[in-house]
Amino acid sequence: MKLNIEGLLVYFPYDYIYPEQYSYMLELKRTLDAKGHGVLEMPSGTGKTISLLSLIVAYQREYPLEVTKLIYCSRTVPEIEKVVEELRKLMEFYSKETGEKNNILALALSSRKNLCVHPEVSSLRFGKEVDGKCHSLTASYIRAQRHSNPSLPSCRFYEEFDAMGKQVPLPAGVYNLDDLKDFGRRKGWCPYYLARYSILHANIIVYSYHYLLDPKIADLVSKELSKKSVVVFDEAHNIDNVCIDSMSVNITRRTLDRSQANVETLQNTILKIKETDAAKLKEEYRRLVEGLKEANVARETDIYMSNPVLPDEILQEAVPGSIRTAEHFVGFMKRFLEYLKARLRIHHVVQESAPQFLKDIFEKVCIDRKPLRFCAERLRSLLRTLEIADIADFSAITLISNFATLVSTYSKGFTIIIEPFEDRTPTIANPVLHFSCMDPSIAIKPVFERFQSVIITSGTLSPLDIYPRILDFRPVTVASFTMTLARTCLCPLVVGRGNDQVAMTSKFETREDFAVIRNYGNLLLEMSAIVPDGIVAFFTSYTYMENIVASWYEQGILENVQRNKLIFIETPDAAETSMALEKYQEACENGRGAILLSVARGKVSEGIDFVHHFGRAVIMFGVPYVYTQSRILKARLEYLRDQFQIRENDFLTFDAMRHAAQCVGRAIRGKTDYGLMIFADKRYARADKRGKLPRWIQEHLTDGSLNLTIDETVQLSKHFLRQMAHSIHDISNCNVQCFCQLNLSQEDQLGLSLLTLEQLQSEDMLQKIAQIAHQA
Amino acid sequence: MDDQGCPRCKTTKYRNPSLKLMVNVCGHTLCESCVDMLFVRGSGNCVQCDTPLRKSNFRVQLFEDPAVDKEVEIRKKVLKIYNKRDFDFSNLREYNDYLERVEEIVYNLTNNLEVEGTKQIMEAYQRENRDIIQKNKAKLTREQEELEELLLLEQQGNEQRRLETLQEEQRQLQAKRKSKQALLDELERSHVPATILLAQHKDRAAQLETQIEKQKQVVKTTIFSTGIPMGQTVSLLTVNRLEEVLYHYQPIHMHTYGPPVPELEQLGRLGYLNHVRTAQPQDMAGGYNSGLACHRAIQDAFSGLFHPLG
Numbered sequence A: 001m002k003l004n005i006e007g008l009l010v011y012f013p014y015d016y017i018y019p020e021q022y023s024y025m026l027e028l029k030r031t032l033d034a035k036g037h038g039v040l041e042m043p044s045g046t047g048k049t050i051s052l053l054s055l056i057v058a059y060q061r062e063y064p065l066e067v068t069k070l071i072y073c074s075r076t077v078p079e080i081e082k083v084v085e086e087l088r089k090l091m092e093f094y095s096k097e098t099g100e101k102n103n104i105l106a107l108a109l110s111s112r113k114n115l116c117v118h119p120e121v122s123s124l125r126f127g128k129e130v131d132g133k134c135h136s137l138t139a140s141y142i143r144a145q146r147h148s149n150p151s152l153p154s155c156r157f158y159e160e161f162d163a164m165g166k167q168v169p170l171p172a173g174v175y176n177l178d179d180l181k182d183f184g185r186r187k188g189w190c191p192y193y194l195a196r197y198s199i200l201h202a203n204i205i206v207y208s209y210h211y212l213l214d215p216k217i218a219d220l221v222s223k224e225l226s227k228k229s230v231v232v233f234d235e236a237h238n239i240d241n242v243c244i245d246s247m248s249v250n251i252t253r254r255t256l257d258r259s260q261a262n263v264e265t266l267q268n269t270i271l272k273i274k275e276t277d278a279a280k281l282k283e284e285y286r287r288l289v290e291g292l293k294e295a296n297v298a299r300e301t302d303i304y305m306s307n308p309v310l311p312d313e314i315l316q317e318a319v320p321g322s323i324r325t326a327e328h329f330v331g332f333m334k335r336f337l338e339y340l341k342a343r344l345r346i347h348h349v350v351q352e353s354a355p356q357f358l359k360d361i362f363e364k365v366c367i368d369r370k371p372l373r374f375c376a377e378r379l380r381s382l383l384r385t386l387e388i389a390d391i392a393d394f395s396a397i398t399l400i401s402n403f404a405t406l407v408s409t410y411s412k413g414f415t416i417i418i419e420p421f422e423d424r425t426p427t428i429a430n431p432v433l434h435f436s437c438m439d440p441s442i443a444i445k446p447v448f449e450r451f452q453s454v455i456i457t458s459g460t461l462s463p464l465d466i467y468p469r470i471l472d473f474r475p476v477t478v479a480s481f482t483m484t485l486a487r488t489c490l491c492p493l494v495v496g497r498g499n500d501q502v503a504m505t506s507k508f509e510t511r512e513d514f515a516v517i518r519n520y521g522n523l524l525l526e527m528s529a530i531v532p533d534g535i536v537a538f539f540t541s542y543t544y545m546e547n548i549v550a551s552w553y554e555q556g557i558l559e560n561v562q563r564n565k566l567i568f569i570e571t572p573d574a575a576e577t578s579m580a581l582e583k584y585q586e587a588c589e590n591g592r593g594a595i596l597l598s599v600a601r602g603k604v605s606e607g608i609d610f611v612h613h614f615g616r617a618v619i620m621f622g623v624p625y626v627y628t629q630s631r632i633l634k635a636r637l638e639y640l641r642d643q644f645q646i647r648e649n650d651f652l653t654f655d656a657m658r659h660a661a662q663c664v665g666r667a668i669r670g671k672t673d674y675g676l677m678i679f680a681d682k683r684y685a686r687a688d689k690r691g692k693l694p695r696w697i698q699e700h701l702t703d704g705s706l707n708l709t710i711d712e713t714v715q716l717s718k719h720f721l722r723q724m725a726h727s728i729h730d731i732s733n734c735n736v737q738c739f740c741q742l743n744l745s746q747e748d749q750l751g752l753s754l755l756t757l758e759q760l761q762s763e764d765m766l767q768k769i770a771q772i773a774h775q776a
Numbered sequence B: 001m002d003d004q005g006c007p008r009c010k011t012t013k014y015r016n017p018s019l020k021l022m023v024n025v026c027g028h029t030l031c032e033s034c035v036d037m038l039f040v041r042g043s044g045n046c047v048q049c050d051t052p053l054r055k056s057n058f059r060v061q062l063f064e065d066p067a068v069d070k071e072v073e074i075r076k077k078v079l080k081i082y083n084k085r086d087f088d089f090s091n092l093r094e095y096n097d098y099l100e101r102v103e104e105i106v107y108n109l110t111n112n113l114e115v116e117g118t119k120q121i122m123e124a125y126q127r128e129n130r131d132i133i134q135k136n137k138a139k140l141t142r143e144q145e146e147l148e149e150l151l152l153l154e155q156q157g158n159e160q161r162r163l164e165t166l167q168e169e170q171r172q173l174q175a176k177r178k179s180k181q182a183l184l185d186e187l188e189r190s191h192v193p194a195t196i197l198l199a200q201h202k203d204r205a206a207q208l209e210t211q212i213e214k215q216k217q218v219v220k221t222t223i224f225s226t227g228i229p230m231g232q233t234v235s236l237l238t239v240n241r242l243e244e245v246l247y248h249y250q251p252i253h254m255h256t257y258g259p260p261v262p263e264l265e266q267l268g269r270l271g272y273l274n275h276v277r278t279a280q281p282q283d284m285a286g287g288y289n290s291g292l293a294c295h296r297a298i299q300d301a302f303s304g305l306f307h308p309l310g
Helices: A019-034 A048-062 A076-097 A127-138 A140-148 A156-165 A178-188 A193-199 A213-223 A236-247 A254-275 A278-290 A312-316 A326-344 A354-365 A369-373 A374-383 A391-409 A440-450 A466-469 A514-530 A542-555 A557-564 A576-589 A604-607 A631-642 A648-664 A710-725 A727-732 A757-761 A763-772 B031-038 B066-081 B092-110 B116-126 B128-137 B142-189 B194-217 B267-268 B279-283 B290-302
Strands: A004-007 A010-011 A035-041 A067-072 A105-108 A172-175 A202-208 A230-235 A249-252 A350-352 A414-421 A432-437 A453-458 A473-480 A490-495 A534-537 A565-569 A594-599 A618-620 A674-679 B021-023 B030-032 B043-045 B053-055
Touching: A004 A019, A004 A757, A010 A076, A010 A312, A010 B043, A019 A035, A019 A048, A019 A453, A019 A473, A035 A391, A048 A178, A048 A193, A048 A230, A048 A453, A067 A076, A076 A105, A076 A178, A076 A354, A105 A178, A105 A193, A105 B142, A127 A514, A156 A178, A156 A193, A156 A514, A213 A236, A213 A440, A213 B116, A213 B142, A236 A440, A236 A453, A236 A466, A249 A254, A249 A391, A254 A278, A254 A326, A254 A391, A278 A326, A278 B128, A326 A391, A326 A490, A326 B066, A326 B092, A350 A354, A354 A369, A354 A391, A354 A514, A354 B066, A354 B142, A369 A374, A369 A391, A369 B142, A374 A391, A391 A432, A414 A466, A432 A440, A432 A631, A440 A466, A440 A674, A466 A631, A466 B194, A490 A710, A514 A534, A514 A542, A514 A557, A514 A594, A514 A618, A514 A710, A534 A542, A534 A576, A542 A594, A557 A565, A565 A576, A565 B043, A576 A604, A594 A604, A604 A648, A618 A648, A631 A648, A631 B194, A648 A674, A674 A710, A674 B043, A757 A763, A757 B031, B021 B031, B021 B066, B021 B290, B030 B031, B066 B092, B066 B116, B092 B116, B116 B128
Parallel strands: A035 A453, A035 A473, A067 A202, A067 A230, A105 A172, A105 A202, A230 A453, A490 A674, A534 A594, A534 A618, A565 A594, A618 A674
Antiparallel strands: A004 A010, A249 A432, A350 A414, A414 A432, B021 B030, B043 B053
16 A cells, blocks of 8 residues: 655555554654654554565655665564565565566675575574684684795685675665575575675665674774764663663673683783794784874774774774883783772672772772773783684683773772672672663664664553653654554453452562462462463562462462463573473363463563453462662662652652553554463552553543452453453344354454554544554 | 681681781782791791891782782882872873883882882882982872862762751651640640540641651652753843943053153164163063163153152
8 A cells, every 4th residue: 555644655565554554654754854763652563664664665766865775673583584674575566556576775784694605604503602713713814824825714705705796786675684685695695795795785674682782892893873863762661771781791700710810821822922933922012102003904804803882082093101012901800809898808898889989999909991991902912912712712801891891981880889788698608790881872872863764663651641651752753552452352340358348469568468379379379260371470679489389389279260271481590491382282272271371571471462362361469579679779860869759659659650561561462463461469549640641541540440459350250251251243233142252354454443544544544543653 | 718717827717707918029928827926036038939028018918819909009109109190291192101011110020020120210210200209109090080070069968958857857856745745735735525536636637747757759850951050140131231431541641740761662763772781682571671661761751859848
């Protein structure tokens, strides 16, 4: 279908369109026109991805000078693949409609682990090993050595690519990871480097967040992307945590010991090289004296370019004299390490700011701020000079040097917390130094400044105003879209009391209460009797889940539940969990019905969809607050209050509610889907909690569905499920109870939540659409 | 750290958790009790390397590697002498070279390379640069100054916050006490039944509570969204333009009551300049010429020459 969105011709590869998609595109277009940033919330399963893609591609074609590139960031590899498939569909539609061959190049980029075609390297199991091995075959100095000594091993794919691949650009088309690998195999080119090279002239890039947000990787991969790009962060409800993680460093005793070993290796290598090849060290020394930046030639294959964001003026400056020669630098690192070791030898918790740390380090071991700032840069140069092939071993010392650079560069937004032991095991000494970033805007700032439009979108971004605040940017559009439905296919219920009128809550004071646990058990039991197929239940933490399940077992509740459905449990172990998931799906598939007990913030709650019969009900036991006693969190809350005027409670509730919304949102993955959403905690009924749920859930949360008892919940659920089990025709014109479960047919939705082109162009529909976007 | 021990008496940290290891200038360790025993007379030789040592120079070992302790000790000493700052140098390159020289000296002293030569260099340097060393003693490097400033700011911020919360608490406490007192007074005097009074009081207390809650929630903003701190007055009014008459120079008219003073231009022609010292080229560079001084002297001489009496 061809759409006209405020004068822009958009090709949409489906015959029908949801009204909210139209509205979404409208907002998106306005954002692009304004060359600003946007925050857009639209429920999952309403076709966010295709709306985004078709509009931005159309925009690109219409105004090729305004928008040159689309950078689409997603979280996981399967999500990346999904986006590429949608894109392929769109491109096919284009070539069918316009009849011409399109010249758009779109490709996905992932790590070497996913793209390597070298027979030996690709068979390694861990990403780090693959990177290290690849590096040992393709680093510039190794290749230089090979000129004199051709017997050294090489990667023929890389050699081939280097020789031939750069002259001819990748032919236009849509490439997912497998396509790239196929192409690479056919041509004999390395797909990873091909992809990295091609993103410079590709029209659409799909890759993971980290390629933009993690300063170490972004510097390497995304440095030369043009300013006139549109950046989309999909599923961005957790983006602040990604930002923070990418800037934080944790140092344990083990890290220090390993870096100690690294330093010794460095020292020995320096000695050896001094005897054999002193000229090399001299050459490095000369370069550092001159303050020359390394020539760009060798950069591509050297991983050492990982560079925590440094102000540019520092990079232009020469390395300070005190760490210029290799020996001095090694001595410097030794002192730094010994200092850190001494700091870790404590018996109580220490929290200090970066300036305090710098002052202390100067007093104790006479280390100035400036050489610290150059630490990462200097180490990289040394590693390259020493031609150490296997960089995987040096991750510990690299981490330490990154820490040194970060701590001396940023005086604000970071805190240093040294804990002598973990909170759970106060008797076992296990000191950790957390260098924790408290300001997500530091990592994402370059992105906002660099690119003309950045779109943050997800199914759950409520409350919308908090994201611009914590990420410190000014959006031009902030909008939330609801799902237009032909029938109310989601039914959120807040259960506040048990049948014995005891309040149900996971509040800390009452969470061990026998009555609460029993009531939770009763709720699950009742639901297992009436809900068909799959139920997913979320707890607030693993420990809480263990406690509850143990006492359910003692009370015999589990036994009763198992009469109705099978029970599967998520554990911290990824392999076990995926096994449980597989079996759960099998049980749902063959009609036995199953219950999956899992944890909010866990693997299941973030990435796994429970479409149709895999999740007919989601029960959220308790409010998933973070562990508030953690010092890192406390420091961050304090920072938020002081810098951004966000109250502690607001942030905690916001964080808990976005996770709750993520969990319950697992069940509804489209308009034909239906599901119960049960919030089992009386605190959900409060306005401050309820108001932070996404609008598309809030809309269906009436006063009548608040603070229910278990009995009432069962009544309402039964009614809802019976209604849903009918197709719409049956409800309207037949009285006979019909137990067959029909899928919602298209005719039922047409004109309401599904539109043809003619319907879309009608006057009153356009009016309705205008109301969908809820400007925050 | 557990496996560290005294090389002389072989006590380890594991067996004696209160073991204190000491380190002297040579970088070798001894435990506290051994130090007390061996250095009763205040001085002696190192057990391991026979360097003559003084008891007063023993320090508690801070780091796992005693070599680092030694290096830090030396470094502190060296930095006391080599205390030039970056602004003592004309460019960055020289400063960096200087830093490297310092590093070289520390390295040599720590690893016992050319100790004598290095010491001589140090002494020579100290003799040459006595003034600068003395002058720089009190000065901090620019970066350290920055750090100090940041720390001060941080401290002030913390103090401010602490005071604010303290005041807030005080205020709330007072308000509660007042309402309680008011209730007692009313119970004493008023004729209304006590139950009603109590109910009223309860209402009031609840109101107070919500008010406090509200106040708590209102976090004071300290900066505007533009990044300008509040309290700093930024006037947005246009500055009024002051209409003033331009200054007009009027030459001073001197009255000497006598013959006219020769003008500056005439001095050379009238031959006055022959009697004064001619200006050196160095003087001329700054715009000086001999006429200026001569003219002033003549003005001096003429003024008041014929001053009328009375």
